[in-house]
Amino acid sequence: MTTFIAVLYIISFALFIYGLMGLTGPRTAVRGNWIAAVGMGIAVIATLLTPGMSNWLLIALGVAIGVAVGVPSARKVKMTAMPQMVALFNGVGGGAVALIAWVEFRTTDGYAHEPAYVAIASLFAAIVGSVSFWGSNIAFGKLQELISGRPITLGKLQQPVNALVLIAAIVFAVVIAIGGDAELLMIGLLVAAGVLGVVVVLPIGGADMPVVISLLNALTGLSAAAMGLALDNTALIVAGMIVGASGSILTNLMAKAMNRSIPAIVAGGFGGGTAVASGKSGEVRPVRSTSASDTAIQMAYANKVVVVPGYGMAVAQAQHVVREMAKLLEAKGITVEYAIHPVAGRMPGHMNVLLAEADVPYEQLKEMDEINSEFAQTDVALVIGANDVTNPAAETDPGSPIYGMPILKVNHSRSVIVLKRSMSSGFAGIDNELFYDAKTSMLFGDAKSSVGEIVEELKAL
CATH class of the missing domain: 1.20.58 (Methane Monooxygenase Hydroxylase; Chain G, domain 1)
Structure with a gap:
């Protein structure tokens, strides 16, 4: 057997x-x-x-x-709510590991007569699993807008509080490891680790949330692997290491895509601020609006159109009508491609999945590094619901909270059309300088309805 x-x-x-x-x-x-x-x-x-x-x-x-x-x-679950579900399910995994560690503590009388590595691995799993559970629930609350997406901090006390609860969890673990068998010690460890998960994620803003979800996923994997070691369960060890390793790699890639360091994100990221409605000196800046008819005419006479999808497209569920629009343009001999930013939407691959669902050919999906060099030869860049990932301030304004983050350089296109409901800001909570560019026109309204109107206009041309 x-x-x-x-x-x-x-x-x-x-x-x-x-x-x-x-x-x-x-x-x-x-x-x-x-x-x-x-x-x-x-x-x-x-x-x-x-x-x-x-x-x-x-x-x-x-x-x-x-x-x-x-x-x-x-x-x-809707595709727009998939990040919340990922955060919630990931948290359940971390919570399960923490509970298993607690059960192991109880059934072994505080790890009495167990090898040292069993106690250490189990206590590590308890701490990390509890951090992952409570942190993931906070991430879920922010994404579901049950909690404000803005950074919620303790100000100057934030880092001392983080350090204090981390030290408390470690102290409980050390006392248990050297022979403490009082159940209150394990409860104290789980509570301290849970508080740590809450206070670490609360200060992180919406713009950093995709990275946080990936990081918490990696932590859950590591806690499962540690628990597998304690239980001598090969399945937990291997599956946990796969999740931990892949999650860590993804977290690192996403942080690099945003030109951010993971410690900086954990210490409290940008995002979630109040939208800025006017220029730096307080003046109201004008924007140029357009219509579905003018947009259709402009694209119909283009040689190349690049669609830049974002979370707004996902919310409007406009991917299918966008695909219909692209087919009409392609029938007129116009090249259509899709520019995908690594953190467009609320989780990695969000836009890829939505567009694949609409049968967009995979070859037309261009990653940021590949498409940026092509914007200069693009006649029309159609931005549908993307915000921070197209903001030129990331390259031009050292005072911007997103300065240094690689963006899709749609402002290099010959013309830009932005589909948005309003002038509201993105996750970073700041104005998008692209909206005020002389080459940019704004088509206000629901993305699905606006693209549908463009489709009807294209059919009539």
Whole structure:
């Protein structure tokens, strides 16, 4: 039986890795998810076959509750709410690890007679899992707008408070590791770690939230791997390390894409401020508005159009009508491409998934580094709901909170048309200098309705 279980684990790990490889592109992503899911199913079966497994009724009840809650919520969630769901589900994983560590503490009488590495790994998992659970819930609240997206800080006390609760969690862990078996010690550790998760994420603004979600995901993976080490469960170790490693790599890539350091983000990022409605000296700056008819004519006589999607497109669910517009332009011999910023939307790959859902050819999706050199040869850049990722202030204004963040250089295009409901700011809470550029025209209204009107105008030309 032991050999059979080991073989099942090896098969599941291979499926994990093969499934992860499928997530590198939208064409293979669904298949990759199914492959990884099959691998997880095999790993669960292998774990249930472990000698000494008991409490089958509780296990079945837990599985039933998980399926009843998880499947309907995953099927009904909108793409615009996917970041919130990722944050929430990730938090559940961290919370589960923290609870397992607590159970392990209780069943071993405070890790009495357990090897030192078991106590250390379990206590590490408890701290990191609790941080991930509570931090992910704060991230969910910010994304769901249950909590203000603005940085909520304690001012000068922020860093001392962070350090204090971290030290408290470590002190509880050390006391337990050297022989303390009072249950209040473990409760104190979990509470201190939970407070740490809250006070670390609250000061982080909306613009940094995609990086935070990725970082918390990596932490959950690391906590699961540590718990697997404590329980001698190979599935937890391997799956946790895969999640931790991939999440860490993604966090680093996203931080670089925003020209930010991860310590700076954790220390309190930019974002969530109040929109600036006028120029630096207080004067009201004029913008040039346009109509769907003029936009259609302008694009119909272009050689190349680049669509720049953002969260506004996702909220309006305009991807399908955008694809219809692109087909009409292509039928007129116009080249259409899509410029994708690494952190467009609220999580990595958000725009890619939306556009793939609308059957946009993958070859037309251009990453930032590839498309930026092409804007100078672009006749019309159509910005649909993107804000901070197109703001020239990131390159020209050293006083801007987004200064240094790589952007899509749409201002280099021959003309720019921005589709927005209003002049409201993006996650960073600042004016977008692109809106006031002499080459920019604003088409105000719901993105889906505006693009629909453009489609009708193109058909009439």
